[in-house]
Amino acid sequence: MRLQKLFALSLAAATSIYAAGYKIPEQSLKGTALAAAYVANAHGADASYYNPANMAFFSKGNQLDFGLSYIQASAIDFDSSETVSTLSNAPAQSKAEKETVFIPTLHYIIPSSFENTTFGISMVAPAGLSKRWNNTFAKKSAEEFTLKIVELNPTIAYKINEKLAIGGGLRLLYSEGIVKSSVGTGISRDLEADAVDFGYNLALTYRPTKEATLAATYRSYVDITVKGDGKLNYTPTASSYSGGASVTFPLPAALNLAASYDFGDLTAELVYERTYWSTYDTLDFNYDKTLNTTGGASSFYAAFDAPREKNWKDTNTYRLGLTYQANKDLTIMGGFAIDETPVPDDTIGFELPDSDAKIYSMGFEYKLNENSSIGAAYLVSIKDDRNAEIDGQNGTITNSKVSLLTIGYSYSF
Numbered sequence: 491m492r493l494q495k496l497f498a499l500s501l502a503a504a505t506s507i508y509a510a511g512y513k514i515p516e517q518s519l520k521g522t523a524l525a526a527a528y529v530a531n532a533h534g535a536d537a538s539y540y541n542p543a544n545m546a547f548f549s550k551g552n553q554l555d556f557g558l559s560y561i562q563a564s565a566i567d568f569d570s571s572e573t574v575s576t577l578s579n580a581p582a583q584s585k586a587e588k589e590t591v592f593i594p595t596l597h598y599i600i601p602s603s604f605e606n607t608t609f610g611i612s613m614v615a616p617a618g619l620s621k622r623w624n625n626t627f628a629k630k631s632a633e634e635f636t637l638k639i640v641e642l643n644p645t646i647a648y649k650i651n652e653k654l655a656i657g658g659g660l661r662l663l664y665s666e667g668i669v670k671s672s673v674g675t676g677i678s679r680d681l682e683a684d685a686v687d688f689g690y691n692l693a694l695t696y697r698p699t700k701e702a703t704l705a706a707t708y709r710s711y712v713d714i715t716v717k718g719d720g721k722l723n724y725t726p727t728a729s730s731y732s733g734g735a736s737v738t739f740p741l742p743a744a745l746n747l748a749a750s751y752d753f754g755d756l757t758a759e760l761v762y763e764r765t766y767w768s769t770y771d772t773l774d775f776n777y778d779k780t781l782n783t784t785g786g787a788s789s790f791y792a793a794f795d796a797p798r799e800k801n802w803k804d805t806n807t808y809r810l811g812l813t814y815q816a817n818k819d820l821t822i823m824g825g826f827a828i829d830e831t832p833v834p835d836d837t838i839g840f841e842l843p844d845s846d847a848k849i850y851s852m853g854f855e856y857k858l859n860e861n862s863s864i865g866a867a868y869l870v871s872i873k874d875d876r877n878a879e880i881d882g883q884n885g886t887i888t889n890s891k892v893s894l895l896t897i898g899y900s901y902s903f
Contacts, residue, residue: 513744513765516869517595517614518557519898523853523867525825527761527811529748530695530705534900535597538610538645541707541748542657543693545599545608546649550902555597557898563589564892566843568878570885584840606649616641616663617741636668637739639714643691653697661689661709667716667737669775681735681775683718689741701752711743711769720777734778740769755816761809767802767832774798798839802832818857823867825851838878843887845876853896862901869894 515526518536532540535555565588593615600609617639645659669681689710696704720735743766750759774797809827816822827849833842853867873890
């Protein structure tokens with residue numbers, strides 16, 4: 491637990507991640523370079539995470555993969571010509587602060603004394619978000635809205651025959667959440683909480699020919715309920731609260747179907763991903779004591795405890811990855827993805843002003859010797875401008891872009 495918490499704390503000021511919703515699919519050098527079109531052709535230690543079934547086909551012994559990603563999210567704008575009458579006719583224009591973060595990842599494959607069996611383990615950050623806004627209008631719902639998740643994922647693979655393998659694993663997740671909101675003086679919410687949750691993942695790989703690979707992976711739904719301490723203050727009715735509080739976020743199930751083909755020096759992979767975001771239907775804060783809903787205190791309840799509808803929708807992501815063996819030492823990679831947003835028009839909020847995105851990536855890996863290699867990759871996610879009504883104000887979300895730079899080192903022994 492101390493190791494997980496240390497890892498999670500390294501995600502301080504975690505960015506609003508470029509994947510639709512708050513998932514982070516890029517969890518290694520190759521994952522970044524290929525825009526996560528790395529399922530059927532997963533062939534390094536990071537296969538432990540992307541497709542554990544593939545571990546069964548490895549001939550090497552121990553394999554280690556370490557990555558470090560630097561993520562920078564642009565300062566998102568929300569522009570509206572309307573004014574907010576309750577805030578001295580201030581224009582409903584806001585800018586989210588630019589966010590940067592370093593995220594480490596680790597993958598390790600371990601040989602087994604059991605026939606046709608391989609073990610692996612991954613430590614990743616599968617999801618996270620943070621939004622901090624700079625004016626009173628946006629701060630009333632999301633002065634700061636941060637979710638940080640770290641996952642420890644031990645896996646196992648079993649080779650049924652030379653063409654077919656299965657795999658799976660246990661997901662252990664540690665999460666931290668911070669929610670702050672304020673409306674002028676005397677109306678505020680401050681919640682800090684954490685949680686430990688569990689899930690599972692499954693994988694299957696089939697190789698009909700030497701060149702072709704088909705794969706399917708599934709990551710389970712995890713209901714993340716962070717619990718901690720909350721402080722509420724509502725001066726207009728002299729109402730306040732200090733005590734236990736919790737809020738639940740879903741980490742949605744995801745199904746990946748992938749196919750890759752080896753043309754010789756070039757390997758191409760197509761991935762279809764279905765993410766089941768429809769499990770996120772309500773954002774509901776809970777407190778150890780029931781907040782008063784009668785008389786003047788009803789405004790206190792409405793501000794802090796009334797459930798907020800989300801009604802997110804299931805999404806599709808389409809990925810293409812190309813891997814080119816330039817020579818015996820140098821591998822060049824590139825990727826492209828189309829990523830749908832799960833956030834509908836009628837429930838979009840300042841905590842996650844998301845939109846559809848196009849993702850472009852490139853990278854390389856260079857073999858230092860028979861046992862080790864290094865590499866770097868770059869990815870940019872460009873989100874569409876989006877017209878939206880947020881907290882009763884019509885406006886346009888613009889300038890949403892995220893850049894990611896990953897360096898990686900792999901070693902086998």
